[in-house]
Amino acid sequence: MEDFSKNQTFAIHAFAGASALTLGTLSTYPFDTIKTLIQVGSGPDKQLTAAQVFDRVRKLSGDSGVYNGFGWLALGRVLGVGARFGTYEMLTAFYKDGRKDNYVYASEALMAGIAAGAVESLISSPFELLTVRAQVTSASRVSNSSMGLQKTSVSSSVAKLLRGYSPDVKALNHSVGLLSALNTKQANLTGSLKEYPWMMTGTGRAPPVYQVRRPIDVISLEGWGALWRGMRSGLVRDSIFGGVFFSSWQFLHRAMLDWKAVGMDPIPSSDEDIGPLHPLAVSLAAGFSGSVAAAASHSFDTAKCRSQCLVLPKYITMERKFLRWTLPGRRFERLTGIHPRDRNILFRGIWLRMARSGVASFVFIGSYFFVIDRLVSV
Known part of the structure; x- marks a missing residue:
């Protein structure tokens, strides 16, 4: 008692x-x-x-x-x-x-x-x-249209780091265009860039904060x-x-x-x-x-x-x-x-x-x- x-x-x-x-x-x-x-x-x-x-x-x-x-x-x-x-x-x-x-x-x-x-x-x-x-x-301000996102296939490295994230294809194409010393006619150049984690945004910078706010996103991308x-x-x-x-x-x-x-x-x-x-x-x-x-x-x-x-x-x-x-x-x-x-x-x-x-x-x-x-x- x-x-x-x-x-x-x-x-x-x-x-x-x-x-x-x-x-x-x-x-x-x-x-x-x-x-x-x-x-x-x-x-x-x-x-x-x-x-x-x-x-x-x-x-x-x-x-x-x-x-x-x-x-x-x-x-x-x-x-x-x-x-x-x-x-x-x-x-x-x-x-x-x-x-x-x-x-x-x-x-x-x-x-x-x-x-x-x-x-x-x-x-x-x-x-x-x-x-x-x-x-x-x-x-x-989160706007898919302003970010130029396209629902395309995501590389396995990006998918593991940040689930559900679609890379900025416009920024990726711009980065490919800056590589004037390379043969940009190569069909796999853009796809190869997507395989590198530091190019997941197309700019070499990390994703914005509002893209990494869920616990599963924080743990998978940042540990x-x-x-x-x-x-x-x-x-x-x-x-x-x-x-x-x-x-x-x-x-x-x-x-x-x-x-x-x-x-x-x-x-x-x-x-x-x-x-x-x-x-x-x-x-x-x-x-x-x-x-x-x-x-x-x-x-x-x-x-x-x-x-x-x-x-x-x-x-x-x-x-x-x-x-x-x-x-x-x-x-x-x-x-x-x-x-x-x-x-x-x-x-x-x-x-x-x-x-x-x-x-x-x-x-x-x-x-x-x-x-x-x-x-x-x-």
Whole structure:
């Protein structure tokens, strides 16, 4: 009977957490889509505004375009944030062991949050890549007529790398025409070019992002490792976010407890004597902490989003390994995964991410308490 009660309690909290996370993601997903498109679409001399991005998404994908990729992000957040809070609770349990008030210092919350954020990054990275590419697709003009595609037979090498992809025959013919030193009357010249993976688009460049957005396409063309692309910047981002979020939330929680204890008679000897805080106050503290954490980690979020929009086929990755290709930039940039060309645009969309993280954290914590109160009281 005791085991059944524990399992039922765990199921209630898991359901409440998943529901609250889904609601928080749903309520702020348009902010995330616009933020991502500003990050990946901007350049040193090109700064997009939220209005421009929103108008382009509406024009190309309709009003529902701002929710492209929502399912991937919702699933990733349920797993990732669940792992973040679970790891944090396990680590802080060692800090609280033997203490009278089960109190956690802000410095301890910082260290536990850094480790929890790293675990979240490892779990949620594949879902973020698929989300980002779906968001970019919502603002991309995909037209078969403008690409000059023809439903012709595809070479076996291209078919293995990217299923369902038709090469741009117009670009292939143009490339053949540039080979003036060769005998272009040879009937098999175009067919021979199709056999080379780097000519699958007819231009020598990798396919666009909107052609490589499904999991099966990413894995077949870029390999399993592509699902964790931008892992360096992602680890730094989520570690900073987790550390700042939990430490600032713990600091605010302590301050609110001390404020509530002022004027109490008799003076409370422990936190249990003070009593629980109001759910609205806890939710507001979580929302503020989420905004601060988003601001502290935003530059690494930009670096990761931009790296996830790069399509790197397996043959290019293999070639870089053979040539021992080194990452460009300074040592700090190489360690954290920041490309030197992105130095001047790392803070694009920071206000949107702060708003999204703050509102999502507020809705998540508030709805979690609401669902728990309703389910437990039944």
